[in-house]
Amino acid sequence: MKITMQIKLQPTKEEMALLDFTMQEYISLVNDILDYAIASDIMPRLTSKTMIAPLPSALKAQCYVDAKSIYNKTLKHKSRLPVLKKPVAIWNNQNYTIGDGYVAFPLFANNKTTKTKIAAIVPQRVLDITATHKLGTLRITKKGDKYVAQIAYEVEEPTIKVDGNVMGIDLGIKCPAVAVTSSGKTKFYGNGRQNKQKRRKFAAKRKKLGKAKKLKAIKKSRNKEQRWMTDQDHKISRAIVNDAVVNGVKTIKLEELSGIRQSARTSRKNNHSLHNWSFYRLAKFIEYKAALAGIEVVYVNPAYTSQTCPCCGKRNHANDRNYVCSCGYHTHRDRLGAVNILTA
Template sequence: MQITVKIKLEPTKEQESLLQATTKEYIRLVNQMVADFVKSDAPLKYTSKTVIAELPSAVKNQAIKDARSVFKKYKKNVYTNARLKPEDQREVRVPILKKPVAIWNNQNYSLKENILSFPVLIADKSKRIEVKAVLTDYQREQLNGKLGSLRITQKSGKYIAQIAVKIDEKQSETSNKIMGVDLGLKNPAVAIVEGGKTKFVGNGRQAKFIRRKHRSVRRKLGKLKKLKAIKKRHDKEQRWMKDQDHKISRQIVNFAKENQVAVIHMERLTNIRNTAKTSRKNEKNLHPWSFYRLTKYIEYKATLVGIKVEYVNPEYTSQKCPKCGKHNKAKDRKYVCGCGFKAHRDRVGAMNIISATVADGVV
């Protein structure tokens, strides 16, 4: 599997100036080539020699690949849109890169100790610069795999290096235990292991309060037309949500390890926004909450420790009685069946997910 390791860079003022020029020139070049492709309605045969840009040849080649990838995605969107009914069609805009970024392939950079070395253009010549990198022990451990491309971008005034790493998936040496994980709003995640051991993870009320608070502040800022402050507030909310997803997924995987779980079952979430119970009370909380991101975090962390993740058909998982198989609707969070079985609604969902049919495809 492939993971991305994010590393903070500490460039000198001179290096920062070079990085700023390189990343801006990179997106300018990609946007220019995409515009050329759209105009000709085909990816032109550009090479590092025919492309004019203040970038090293290796970086030019990567920009050409990125431009072709962006154009391919654009054409796919155009084709998909054309197949829709006229009333459902919408304008397909040409993607434009805005945030400065530059990419080097794995043959054009090196990372030794705390030094990241890669080529930039200095006085019309390609020269390597050595930038100080801040690495933790955990990051060093992640970088033991096969290194892929290097992506440098700027975030909040700081330069971040993102390195793709291909690592070998560990084989589970545990038993054949299966664990079911039910995701929701009031209880972000409920995990249950075969045998009944259960863990409720996350605080849905806290998450709802935080989102409501940010939404209220953005509404006030909107009336004052402070657009930058609104974006800053939105980014702050997203960072908090991502942090919560990381913490929840870590607890889920640790719980699986503690109970020697070999496979984690989760619901296939393709139509979760259509199937999840939505009311006026939770409608605004359902869409911002990234079920997909949380499942991917769980899958990523589980794979690293040798635990397999499978997605199952979510049909009736919250209604089916785990004991007798009858279908009942829970009242609030309490599930009661005529056979005498009683449990928390989300726990019932997690129990049924364990034995649910594995679905084709992914999330």
Template sequence: MEQTVKIKLLPTKEQEYHLINISREYIKTVNTLVADMVQAEKILKLSSKDVHVSMPSAVKNQAIRDAKSVYRKVKKLKRVPILKKSVCIWNNQNYKIKESVIEFPVYINGKSKRIAVKAILTEYQHNLLKNQLGILRITKKSNKWIAQIAVKIPGPTQNNSDIVMGVDLGLKVPAVAVTSTGKTRFFGNGRQNKYIRRKFKSQRRELGKSKKLNAIRKLNDKETLWMKDKDHKISRTLVDFAIKNNVSVIRLEKLSNIRNTARTSRKNEKNLHTWSFYRLAQYIEYKAKLAGIKVEYVDPKYTSQICPMCGKRNHTKDRKYQCSCGFKTHRDRVAGINIINAPVIDGVA
């Protein structure tokens, strides 16, 4: 089973200069080799010695492999594709990852030399990179350098128990999980999330008065990274909770229309429109699948209002849910219970 780990790089100005050069040279080389093969009407047998460009031998060989792959697609496409986006690729024998640094060779003053570029890695990414590594692909997206590393991980063993877990996503409590056996756990701290968002907003306002646009962009990146890290940690602990309780299926609300249907007050409206429920759901889904746990999406309609005991719809006061039949509990826990039994989208529960 293969997964791609995306890592943000922080190259120095000198390193960025070398990355720009080798990326442009790489894509130019691939296009040239494809054109040569089209003219010859066959895949050419080439080695690094046949390719006279300013790149390390290992990168030349990778460019040859990529050119052959593109040429094989030419007959299906019935046209010669021209690659435009600058990129460079190294195989797994030509780069190393040391803590928060990625080392790989580039071409400097006519010689192949290794550079060590600082990388921002989460704990989860560090753990993934302990598995068998594939190719390293470096490209620039929206003025950010991104490393993409293919990782081969052991395939999961599918859990065949009959235990289902419903997960309710929200603002005050980012995630609440309830199992069909009655186990409940709350994940994340909504108050802390809102505090951090207000802090970043205040800092942006001050920087905006000084018209420090670059500083604002860096602050936005920092905030996004913080939010992603929180979502990764919540999803990781949530899936670990599912594994511990032998859960075979995790059910989530279908979030395509959450901004119209979510339970929120006016003071939480801004947070609702900036917090990524979808990203957290995606993180939960792919971590669950890696653990052999199936993920299903259900209709979110009235999940926080219907009484799990008698089926009556009730409006809640703050976080407390109480029904005339005597059932009472935390509102988000009610949603989790109802999600377990809600109709599955694209199927029947």
């Protein structure tokens, strides 16, 4: 499986300008190739010599690869071709080097291509990975005023053994995740109240910035909120998988991602939280961390998991967070979801 690591670049002002120019030209060339394909109704055969752009040959070739991939995907799914806007540039694994304190890759300047070393914060962990793993593409992007190098690398997935303990996980808003194992253990993860409060503060701040027409500050605030939310999902998914390993879990059951937003109960005050909280991201974090631990992940239909009694099968609506059935069964509403996902 592929994992992506990030390296913070520390370019000079001249290098910043060159990186900005390169990323913009890269996106422009990809869009030009796609425009050509639309007009011709076929993906053209192009080489680095026939593609006119102030970019190294390696980048031109990668532009063609990216454009062809986008074109083929849109044909397969019968969707409209997108127009790429976010500045980015991608080098294949034969055209860059990672060293102690730098990342080097070819750039086009003064009418010639030169492999340029850009100062970077390269942890020892990254150096160890580059020495022991097969690296994929290098992707340079810009987040705010920071430049980031993203490198994909391959890791071998452990052999998954399906026999053993099973864990069912219910994802939600008030409680980000509840896990129940087939051995009877239950655990709640994350703090939904804290998450909502944090996001409301970010939203209130952006509202004030909007009245002041501070667009850059609004974007910075939104990026900061996304980083915070992503960090929370990483911590929750890591805790879940760690507990799964300790409890001998071999299979984790999650709700099908396509129906998770529809199945989650919401209200007007929760609506903003629901549509800004990425269930998909948390599920994917759990999935890839579980794969590295040799744990299988299975997705099940979440329909009525928060209403169906696991003892008699009768459907009841919970009173706030308390679920009580006429047969005598009672539990926390979110735990009920996890129990039903476990037995699905």
